[in-house]
Amino acid sequence: MRLQGKANMRKSLILLALAGALLSTTAFAAPRTDLTIGIQLEPTNLDPTTGGAAAAIRTVTNLNVFNGLTRIDKDGAVQPDLATSWDISPDGLTYTFHLKTDVKFSDGTPFSADDVKWTLDRDRGADSKSAQKQLFAAIASVDVVDPATVKITLSQPQGDLPYNLGWGDAVIVSQKTAETNVTNPIGTGPYILGEWVKADHLTLVPNPNYAGTKPALDKVTFKFISDPTAASSAVQAGDVDVFSGFPAPELLEQFKSNPDFQVIVGSSQGETIVAMNNAHPPLDNVKVREAIAHAIDRKAIIDGAQFGYGTPIGSFYPPGDPAYVDLTDLSNYDPAKSKQMLADAGVTDLTLTFKVPPAAYARASAPIIQQELADVGVKVNVVNVEWADWIANVFQGAYDYDLTMVSHVEANDFAAFGKPGYYPNYKADALNKLVADLNATTDPAKQISIKQDIQKQLANDFAAIYVFELPNITVANKDVQGLWVNAPQPTTDLSAISWKE
Amino acid sequence: MSSYLAGRVASLILSLLVASIVIFVILEVLPGDPAQFILGMNARPDTLAALRTQLGLDGPAFMRYFGWVLGMLHGDFGLSYTYRVPVSELIVQRIGVSLPLAVYALALTLLIAFPAGLLAAARRNSASDISVMGVTQLGVALPNFWFAIILVWVFAVTLHWFGAGGFPGWDKGFWFGIRALTLPAIALALPQASILARVMRSALLDTLEEDYIRTARAKGLTRAQTLWRHAVRNALIPVLTIIGLQFAFLLAGGIIIENVFTLPGLGRLIFQGITQRDLIVVKSVVMLLVFAVIFVNFLVDLSYLAVDPRLRRR
Numbered sequence: 001m002r003l004q005g006k007a008n009m010r011k012s013l014i015l016l017a018l019a020g021a022l023l024s025t026t027a028f029a030a031p032r033t034d035l036t037i038g039i040q041l042e043p044t045n046l047d048p049t050t051g052g053a054a055a056a057i058r059t060v061t062n063l064n065v066f067n068g069l070t071r072i073d074k075d076g077a078v079q080p081d082l083a084t085s086w087d088i089s090p091d092g093l094t095y096t097f098h099l100k101t102d103v104k105f106s107d108g109t110p111f112s113a114d115d116v117k118w119t120l121d122r123d124r125g126a127d128s129k130s131a132q133k134q135l136f137a138a139i140a141s142v143d144v145v146d147p148a149t150v151k152i153t154l155s156q157p158q159g160d161l162p163y164n165l166g167w168g169d170a171v172i173v174s175q176k177t178a179e180t181n182v183t184n185p186i187g188t189g190p191y192i193l194g195e196w197v198k199a200d201h202l203t204l205v206p207n208p209n210y211a212g213t214k215p216a217l218d219k220v221t222f223k224f225i226s227d228p229t230a231a232s233s234a235v236q237a238g239d240v241d242v243f244s245g246f247p248a249p250e251l252l253e254q255f256k257s258n259p260d261f262q263v264i265v266g267s268s269q270g271e272t273i274v275a276m277n278n279a280h281p282p283l284d285n286v287k288v289r290e291a292i293a294h295a296i297d298r299k300a301i302i303d304g305a306q307f308g309y310g311t312p313i314g315s316f317y318p319p320g321d322p323a324y325v326d327l328t329d330l331s332n333y334d335p336a337k338s339k340q341m342l343a344d345a346g347v348t349d350l351t352l353t354f355k356v357p358p359a360a361y362a363r364a365s366a367p368i369i370q371q372e373l374a375d376v377g378v379k380v381n382v383v384n385v386e387w388a389d390w391i392a393n394v395f396q397g398a399y400d401y402d403l404t405m406v407s408h409v410e411a412n413d414f415a416a417f418g419k420p421g422y423y424p425n426y427k428a429d430a431l432n433k434l435v436a437d438l439n440a441t442t443d444p445a446k447q448i449s450i451k452q453d454i455q456k457q458l459a460n461d462f463a464a465i466y467v468f469e470l471p472n473i474t475v476a477n478k479d480v481q482g483l484w485v486n487a488p489q490p491t492t493d494l495s496a497i498s499w500k501e
Numbered sequence: 502m503s504s505y506l507a508g509r510v511a512s513l514i515l516s517l518l519v520a521s522i523v524i525f526v527i528l529e530v531l532p533g534d535p536a537q538f539i540l541g542m543n544a545r546p547d548t549l550a551a552l553r554t555q556l557g558l559d560g561p562a563f564m565r566y567f568g569w570v571l572g573m574l575h576g577d578f579g580l581s582y583t584y585r586v587p588v589s590e591l592i593v594q595r596i597g598v599s600l601p602l603a604v605y606a607l608a609l610t611l612l613i614a615f616p617a618g619l620l621a622a623a624r625r626n627s628a629s630d631i632s633v634m635g636v637t638q639l640g641v642a643l644p645n646f647w648f649a650i651i652l653v654w655v656f657a658v659t660l661h662w663f664g665a666g667g668f669p670g671w672d673k674g675f676w677f678g679i680r681a682l683t684l685p686a687i688a689l690a691l692p693q694a695s696i697l698a699r700v701m702r703s704a705l706l707d708t709l710e711e712d713y714i715r716t717a718r719a720k721g722l723t724r725a726q727t728l729w730r731h732a733v734r735n736a737l738i739p740v741l742t743i744i745g746l747q748f749a750f751l752l753a754g755g756i757i758i759e760n761v762f763t764l765p766g767l768g769r770l771i772f773q774g775i776t777q778r779d780l781i782v783v784k785s786v787v788m789l790l791v792f793a794v795i796f797v798n799f800l801v802d803l804s805y806l807a808v809d810p811r812l813r814r815r
Binding site: 044045047051052053054126127128129130131132133134182183197198199200201223224225226227229230233234236237238239358386387388389391392393395396408410413416 | 531591665778
């Protein structure tokens with residue numbers, strides 16, 4: 001009895017100690033406020049207005065360090081940012097933006113309408129180094145009405161202006177610090193650059209002059225890991241909490257089956273297409289282009305080259321967008337029909353040169369496409385080229401290709417197809433008319449219906465073979481919340497991210 | 502000795518001159534425009550022209566060649582097209598990783614190869630000789646990136662003793678830096694140590710068959726004494742040559758290992774520079790590596806003087 005009492009006492013002491021340990025851990029378990037995010041490519045510099053087209057510049061800076069007049073939210077919709085609201089004149093030619101008044105740049109300089117005018121005038125000026133100068137092409141003048149109001153006058157209507165001003169390229173900078181933003185970015189966002197160890201990582205820390213709501217994270221590290229295997233190891237070893245744009249779809253299963261991780265597969269803006277040179281006979285014949293499109297099995301490519309990750313598309317438009325229509329049936333996989341159409345068009349002994357850039361999706365898809373076209377009697381010579389070579393000789397210059405494969409990763413890039421001299425050499429009169437109509441309207445419902453007509457036009461003209469939308473894959477610690485599923489713009493919205501309690 | 506030295510110095514300068522011309526010409530004929538690469542697929546002609554002017558990409562080729570060489574002689578390597586910071590700044594940061602890594606890996610190589618080679622040669626055909634030969638055969642045959650991935654898997658992913666990659670920077674503390682370089686240095690050192698141990702063994706075995714070794718033994722020296730006093734020194738010339746080549750390789754050729762461990766070293770700087778057409782970075786770093794390789798070989802030539810007294814009389 002006595003002995004038992006002793007044992008009981010010991011037991012209750014152990015229980016007490018355990019309870020104490022539990023209590024103390026819960027008491028100290030405030031959510032973490034630091035986060036390490038792996039990304040594949042290092043931003044080459046940190047100035048989205050002059051620093052080149054590299055998406056990583058926006059991934060790090062947009063919404064975090066810099067803000068534009070508007071912002072694109074996680075669903076791809078336009079939201080106010082530095083501008084709280086805007087009025088559009090009835091003719092669609094004048095936009096009046098009303099600005100926030102309590103905003104300062106991180107060096108303490110107050111933000112005002114003068115900064116908006118200076119930045120936009122530089123973006124669209126003769127010496128502009130903007131990689132997306134087309135965003136500002138419709139702007140005729142920018143006028144300061146008062147410190148909190150700016151008026152943008154257009155030379156022709158452009159319904160997408162508020163969207164364009166939400167790109168990471170259209171952020172507002174201060175004239176005083178514009179020259180040094182490449183290495184020391186000074187913006188209006190909740191974060192500033194902490195340290196930058198080149199080729200390894202950079203950190204963002206809170207901006208002391210930020211007037212808005214303080215974000216949950218007070219130290220964010222972006223770690224640059226380009227090798228897919230190394231990226232996977234870094235997530236497994238816990239070196240990074242989140243890997244955004246995870247480069248190894250073949251390694252995803254191990255994370256899906258592990259309860260410590262969450263795998264988020266969303267949609268990007270990357271329409272991956274096999275472009276056909278519409279100027280090279282017989283590809284100038286829409287029937288031949290249609291025949292070739294019917295020879296391509298999207299599912300085989302997505303399974304074979306993308307390990308099943310990717311959404312089939314039937315036109316040049318992202319499935320995540322509200323205006324998307326599924327047109328994949330127009331170019332369904334039907335080799336018999338393909339052969340018949342080629343015979344009807346009088347095409348025999350066709351040999352096509354397929355210039356393949358070094359992107360993983362293209363190199364992996366090329367042999368599949370080569371085989372599928374061989375099945376309908378079209379011989380394909382696969383020629384692997386380097387990016388710089390591709391830009392110089394396929395995208396520009398001699399347009400020296402019949403087929404090529406590339407992902408068009410920018411938002412609303414369908415209009416580019418109609419530009420004279422754009423590499424598919426597509427006869428785009430009908431498309432250009434639709435784009436002009438789209439620009440002329442500011443009514444959201446009408447915009448959606450015209451965007452759908454645009455998709456149908458591109459699909460019916462078989463301007464290219466529309467294969468799949470690149471997935472936006474994120475692998476993260478299960479306790480990280482607020483990560484965007486889709487990537488309507490290259491952005492990491494840190495204010496939305498936090499650790500679970 | 503002075504004619505030997507003068508010959509070596511002349512060959513050093515000539516090699517550098519030829520290398521600079523070859524590097525410049527190759528990068529000139531490489532397709533692809535850096536400005537187009539920076540501005541991407543939506544770039545407009547007027548923006549491209551403005552950027553080309555800013556980057557100094559217009560002007561005749563020979564003028565740009567002389568500008569580049571003269572700049573380097575003054576220590577000015579120009580401004581990186583993509584990073585927009587002086588190339589010299591990038592190089593200094595990257596050498597801070599590549600040089601310690603090369604030295605670390607070479608030190609491990611020597612620590613493994615010397616005892617292993619000596620042991621194998623001294624006890625030829627014994628069990629220890631056979632096991633050294635077996636292990637080094639394996640070390641030469643294993644691809645070092647595969648070995649590196651196995652190291653990451655065992656020591657980072659499973660045991661969590663090391664990070665899976667990356668480099669925190671030396672300002673975080675010496676030991677943090679050493680820790681980040683340990684797995685890469687082991688991955689680099691293993692194949693090199695295997696090669697060096699085998700070279701060491703066969704060089705020693707060759708010298709052990711020389712007449713003067715027999716004479717030394719006849720004078721009454723023990724096997725160990727002959728090995729240390731006569732054989733090792735005479736076997737050093739081929740070993741030094743290999744060490745020189747290995748150091749140059751470790752400094753310039755670590756790119757695969759740098760990728761596996763995501764280390765910000767010179768190899769990755771060149772690789773990124775080529776893919777992003779940051780030609781000014783590529784030119785300058787390749788030139789620097791050529792210089793390092795030629796200079797290490799020059800030092801090896803000088804070290805022959807220390808080892809081989811006959812060269813000193815020339």
